[in-house]
Amino acid sequence: MFYRNFIMGLTHCDRLRLTVEMHGTYQSQITGGSDMTQTQEKPFRRLIGVFPKKYLLLTGVFISIVYATITVTFGYLLKVLIDAAAEGDRGPFFLVLQVSIGLLIANALLIYFRTRTLGGYTENGLALLRAQYSERITYLTFDTVQNIHSGELLSRGTNDMNRIRNFTFNVIPKLIEAPLTALLALLVLLYLSWQLTLFAFVMIPVLIIGSTLLIKPIGPISKKVQEKLGHINTVVTDFIKGVEVSKAYNLETRLEDKNTRFVEESVSSGKQLALRRGVLGAFSSGFSIIPFITTFVFGGYLVIEGRMTLGSLLAFINLLNFLTWPLTQMSTLIGDAKRDLASANRVFEIIDQPLERSDGDDFPIDTTQPVVAFKDVSFSYPGDQNPVIKQLNFSIKHGESVAFVGPSGGGKSTVTKLLMGYYDTYEGAINVFGHDLRSWSLKALREKLALVSQDTFLFPESIHENIQNGLVEADESMVMAAAKKANAHDFIMAFNDGYQTSLNELGNSLSGGQKQRLSIARAIIKNAPILLLDEATSALDTESEAIIQETLDTLLKDKTSIIIAHRLSTIKNVHKIFVIASGAIVESGTHDTLLAQNGVYTRLYLKQSQLEEGDAHDEIIDF
Ligand SMILES: Nc1ncnc2c1ncn2[C@@H]1O[C@H](COP(=O)(O)OP(=O)(O)O)[C@@H](O)[C@H]1O
Ligand SMILES: [Mg+2]
Known part of the structure; x- marks a missing residue:
């Protein structure tokens, strides 16, 4: 026991170094969040509120308290054991030995039960949180999903969940155990010798202040190394993602040069970091042993003077570990707790995002009504001032097929998004089969629509x-x-x-x-009764386009359809064509009447025909 703890004292400097490293990487771990609004409730209270089976947590905490008490009791028993041995008292010696063995077994059992109860509590709670999380993700609004990077949703569902596990499973019991151990150890130390405790207390601040001072200069360099490594990752990721472009444009050498530069920079910062860590490590190993040595010397003096027994001194030195170790551990623990609770907050942020509305009705299809009617619809994307759709008016009868054409960015896809019920914030009215879109249930509405878009x-x-x-x-x-x-x-x-x-x-x-x-x-x-084709063929070569066009033509028969077309040759037969530019309809009519108007449509049509004659089918044509 004593030996193990003395070793703990000796390796104390290693623990210091560990603290140093953790501080170094701490900052980089906590960043990378998004600028979403902060969840109001404190994450700790909320987490405890959400996790069920609180009695398991309480049991785990209770076991931690008992565990800390036994740990310190062990330290005290050492005194009795050594004193008994020194005085040749067999009776007490064997009694204490038996008690120690009993406590040892009890401690092993406690560790087992704590793992089980806290493990059960954690996994139970996480399962619930995960279920809430994935349910949220499924029913998030289109807008939210668009604005949160998919990688972000993934990392919150995995990394952040793991941090929460770390919090309830490791950090909470340690946060109870560490200060309690320190407090109990202090009481026993005072009992063993208040003079020596006072003396040691003078040394402990030296140790703690020393260790914080030693940690400081590591932080910035470590951050620099992390940043450089981050750069390397970006180059590598870009290369993997853009492999086709990199190869086609012979960018390999350029990327490699860039990579080499970042690697060199990170190696030099890394060397600097290693050097500092080495110096600090050597320094701190010498430094952290000073309080133990001096206490030992002063304690030895007290023993010689007969004011303390040898057993008390050895128990004292041993228990001193239980006082200093939890104290130095606390800063790391609090850092971990902050980091893990930040993770919990990131998970709650997603859980607090608005869901799509779930009200509304399923109306019977009334073919005497216009299938789709936009009345003075204006719309701008959330968080954006510019109106993308301006006072749009059109209506489509049952069985009709209409086409939207116009410059890219004109607002054609936005019309389909509004129709799908992705955004609720438009002005004016959209009617589907004679009923306001806002009174339709989204599920029923989307059952009426089949969408084929460009990015399949x-x-x-x-x-x-x-x-x-x-x-x-x-x-x-x-x-x-x-x-x-x-x-x-x-x-x-x-x-x-x-x-x-x-x-x-x-x-x-x-x-x-x-x-x-x-x-x-x-x-x-x-x-579905309404078909939406949003540039469904524009990404294809002419041959595939011909096959798909043929397919679409059969599909379009007897269906109400909205076709957003890129190539005008594909929409000659629709009932009506709307030319949309800057969110408004600038021309409308059939192919023939539009040509007769000799306006935007005619210009576009002529330009495309010329290009097609020149066999440049895949040219992207804009107005
Ligand atoms: N999610 C979005 N948030 C903000 N602006 C958007 C969003 N999606 C599209 N826009 C903008 O709305 C305008 C119309 O886009 P869109 O409807 O896709 O045009 P089209 O389909 O006619 O090419 C464009 O200026 C585009 O940049
Ligand atoms: Mg589009």
Whole structure:
């Protein structure tokens, strides 16, 4: 016991060094949050409030208290043991030995039960928090998800959750145990010798002040090293993400040079850091042993004078560890607690984000009403002053297909987003089948709409599941029928696993056209009364576009549809074309009447025809 603790005293300098390192990295860990509004309630109270089974936490805390008491009792028993041995008292010696063994076993059991109770408390609470978190994420508003980086949502759901685990499992019991151990140790020290305690107390501030002074100069350098390492990571990440561009533009050498520079800089800061740490380590190892040596010397004097027993002195030195160690530990613990509670706060921030509304009705489809009608709709994105949609008016009858064309950034996609009910903050009125969009339930509304957009997103699931996402209850034959209509069946069957092929395993080997056909199959199977195509073919080459256009034409029959088109040749047959620029309709009519007007549409059409004659299909054409 004594030996172990004396070793603890000797290795105290190592612990100091550990504290130094933790302080160094502390700052970099706490940063990286977002500028979202702070959650009002204090994270600690909230966390304790959210986690169920508080009796487990209380048991864990109680066990920590007992544990701390036993630890200090051990320290005192050492005195009795040594004094008995020195005086040759067999009776007390063996009695204390037995008690010590008993306490040792008790301590082992306590550790086991504390791990179980706090582990149970933590995992239980985390499971609940995780469930709340993922439910929130699923029903967050479109706007929130757009504004929070997906990596941020992920890291809050993983890293921050782990920090919370650390808090309830490790930090809370230690925060109880450390100061309590120190307090109990102090009481026993005073009991053993108040003179020696006073003497040691003069030395302890020296130790603590010394250790804080030693830590200080490490912080800034360590931060610098972290920053440099961060730069290297960015270069590497950029390279991986932009591998195609880097290769195509021969940027490898440039990136490598950049990388080398950052590596060199970080190595030199790292060397500087190592040097300082070395010097400080040597210094602090000598420094931290001084109080122990001097106390030992003064205590030795008291023993010689007969004012203290040898057992008391050895127990004293031993217990001194239990006083200094928790005290130096506290700054690290408080740092950890702050960091972990900041994590809890970051999780709560997400949980406090507004959810999409869940009210509203499912109205029957009334084909005598306009399917979609915008009346004086104006809209600007949240947090943005510029109106993106200005006093927009249009209406679409049942079975009609209309097209929106116009310069990019004109507001076409925004119209579809408003129609999907992603934003609630527009002015004016949007009616769907004669009912205000705001009185529709979002679920029912979205069931009426099938969206195919330019950036097709497919899930890392099988092809079958991806198509089935359009209609969860669809069976195999329905999935296959949809794929056939979307001209996707043949290429799907060319894979070994056919419809069971996992898109995750295929990686990026599907072509844009193939992905688009799968997403069209997903829209076909949904069989919604309104079809929204937002530049569904603009990312494709002419050949795929021709195939998909053919597919879309069959799909569009007898459906009400809004087609946002990039190539005017694809919308010649729609009932009505709206030319949208800067959030307003500047021209409208059929292809023929618009050409007759000889306005914006005509100019655009002529420009595109010339380009197509010149076989420059893939040119991005703007007004
Ligand atoms: N989430 C957003 N937040 C703020 N502004 C946006 C957002 N999405 C689009 N915008 C802006 O709204 C305008 C219209 O965009 P959009 O409807 O996508 O145009 P289009 O589809 O016609 O190319 C653009 O100026 C664009 O920058
Ligand atoms: Mg768009």
